[in-house]
Amino acid sequence: MYYIEMHAHMVSRTTDDYRDMAMAGCVAVSEPAFWAGWDRSSADGFEDYFRQLTEFEPKRAAQASIRHVTWLCLNPKEGEDRTLAAEVLKRIPKYLDRPNVVGIGEIGLNRVTRNEIATLNDHVQLALNSNQLILIHTPHLEDKYKGTRVTIENLQKMKGLRANRVLIDHAEEHTVNMILEAGFYTGFTLYPNTKVSAARAVDMVEKYGTERITVSSACDWGPSVPTAVPQLMLEMRRRGHSEEIIRKIVFENPLEFLLQSGKFELPRLGIQAALRSIAAAT
Amino acid sequence: MTKGTCPLTTGQIIDEYFIENRTRLLELAAFLERLDRSADGVDATNDFRMAAFRRALQMIASNAPDKMDQVQLLFSDPTTEPREQLDTKSASGAWNPASEVA
């Protein structure tokens, strides 16, 4: 079965990972800009990173016949630095027309500070001004519930924001309902230790249905598994879920969301084939 | 509660998932016993993370139909006011009520 990896930090992964993902059925990877594990020293550092995301990674992915799309921002872990954020925000617009840029992300909150909220709102405003999709990161562990609540409240105050053009990621049992009820797309992050196991992700699909739900490996430089999505497919089969439901979660929902960018296409299937496959399944 | 949404029967769920969850229970017991054998003998119950951990164990053993959500909330910061400034870059896994008072 084909699948779309909705959230992967491939700059931290090897070319062998691209190949393994392709062999497991991955046809596209969506890569949000994120924290490098250490703070960058300048806006120039971010620009080099944006060039890597828009020039080098698409080529590396193409070697495995994977379509690579990306999201640009200054990430939540560095959002406290308002001066740096302002400088990086000035430099993002010139990259937005690049062919693989589908939106602004992953933006959001880390420890839910006033500065982080201001940086989040600046990014959302940039996305609205330039008609970009938005990918939202929600905080980790004890901060997730509060961070998700505050994020949703803030987004709902933004004039002109349409919930179906925003994906609020890293949802868990205590946050998924508020995200879906507000009309946003959401994502479950399949991490070995800190986030959601395949079994718990499937539990949430069983409890909340399949509309606007996506899953991803969010693989990066930390403990993470690039082929976590195919592992979730196995978990769904283990429980007797239909191929149609599996396909909706791992392929059709991410496709439906990314198509709204107007830039998403699949090199081998062709975008028309992708649209037909959605029509056939509904 | 969303009854009947898992395609497996009760017997099938137990057959499929019993062993791996039995292992998890043993890991928990071993972790708690390890704390009792610590080099300094300090009482772990004074740690805010372990206090939340104990409450979560009670929730798991209860009959609450939404025990998964409740366990998540037991570890979560229930406040809504943003922090004035960044205190630390990383979360610790449980909300520390004392940090809010300071």
Ligand SMILES: [Zn+2]
């Ligand atoms: Zn990420």
